[in-house]
Amino acid sequence: MDRQTWQAVDDYFTGQLSGPDPVLDAAHEANALAGLPPIDVSPAQGKLLHLLARTVGARRILEIGTLGGYSTIWLARALPTDGELVTCEISPAHAEVARANLARAGLDGRVDVRVGPALDTLPTLDGPFDLAFIDADKRSNAEYFRHALRLSRPGTMIIVDNVVRGGRVADTDSDDPDTRGTRAVTEAIAREPRVDATAIQTVGSKGYDGFLLARVR
Numbered sequence: 001m002d003r004q005t006w007q008a009v010d011d012y013f014t015g016q017l018s019g020p021d022p023v024l025d026a027a028h029e030a031n032a033l034a035g036l037p038p039i040d041v042s043p044a045q046g047k048l049l050h051l052l053a054r055t056v057g058a059r060r061i062l063e064i065g066t067l068g069g070y071s072t073i074w075l076a077r078a079l080p081t082d083g084e085l086v087t088c089e090i091s092p093a094h095a096e097v098a099r100a101n102l103a104r105a106g107l108d109g110r111v112d113v114r115v116g117p118a119l120d121t122l123p124t125l126d127g128p129f130d131l132a133f134i135d136a137d138k139r140s141n142a143e144y145f146r147h148a149l150r151l152s153r154p155g156t157m158i159i160v161d162n163v164v165r166g167g168r169v170a171d172t173d174s175d176d177p178d179t180r181g182t183r184a185v186t187e188a189i190a191r192e193p194r195v196d197a198t199a200i201q202t203v204g205s206k207g208y209d210g211f212l213l214a215r216v217r
């Protein structure tokens with residue numbers, strides 16, 4: 001099995017289960033045109049985020065790491081019209097592209113893009129949020145999780161993306177700051193009595209990675 005097969009399988013399921021989506025295609029095109037790196041979630045992962053947000057009946061969503069707003073669109077579409085999504089992005093250029101993509105998607109009224117280091121923005125926010133999606137610089141994951149927990153309520157779902165890192169997460173000696181950040185958040189969650197959690201390995205159009213899912217007790 002190789003990445004070409006994972007891509008073909010992702011294309012098959014996305015084609016069958018999600019279908020064409022001109023708004024999301026336009027967001028991808030705008031991101032590429034603006035030179036953003038293609039590190040957004042895959043369509044299948046975006047749909048999973050959307051379904052999870054609907055499953056928990058999310059009315060307020062927190063996202064850390066906006067990029068061009070691809071995952072933001074999937075998540076914000078799960079909100080009721082009076083719902084709110086706050087998304088944190090350090091890069092003004094990324095935030096500008098995201099705002100345009102969200103406006104084109106008709107979601108700008110529901111989404112608040114906060115520009116700046118997430119660790120500066122998060123202390124200014126009030127909870128509770130019903131779902132938090134952590135997908136920014138991985139070295140800060142443990143601190144992001146701490147804030148997501150502070151801003152949660154019992155039942156809040158917290159998702160941490162890219163926790164497998166091509167298998168590098170299992171390398172106990174890794175000096176890669178992103179791998180260390182991922183291990184740090186995993187171990188903090190393991191010690192945290194207020195959540196139940198699991199982590200799932202995935203393959204697909206984005207390669208071999210995975211996500212961690214926690215539910216606040």
Ligand SMILES: C[S@@+](CC[C@H](N)C(=O)[O-])C[C@H]1O[C@@H](n2cnc3c(N)ncnc32)[C@H](O)[C@@H]1O
Pocket residue numbers: 039040041064065066067068069070071072088089090091094116117118119135136137
């Ligand atoms: C993996 S991308 C997010 C992808 C997006 N969630 C999606 O799937 O469409 C990570 C984003 O986090 C942003 N970022 C990196 N460090 C950050 C920080 N300290 N605070 C806020 N955002 C940060 C990067 O600029 C980048 O846009």
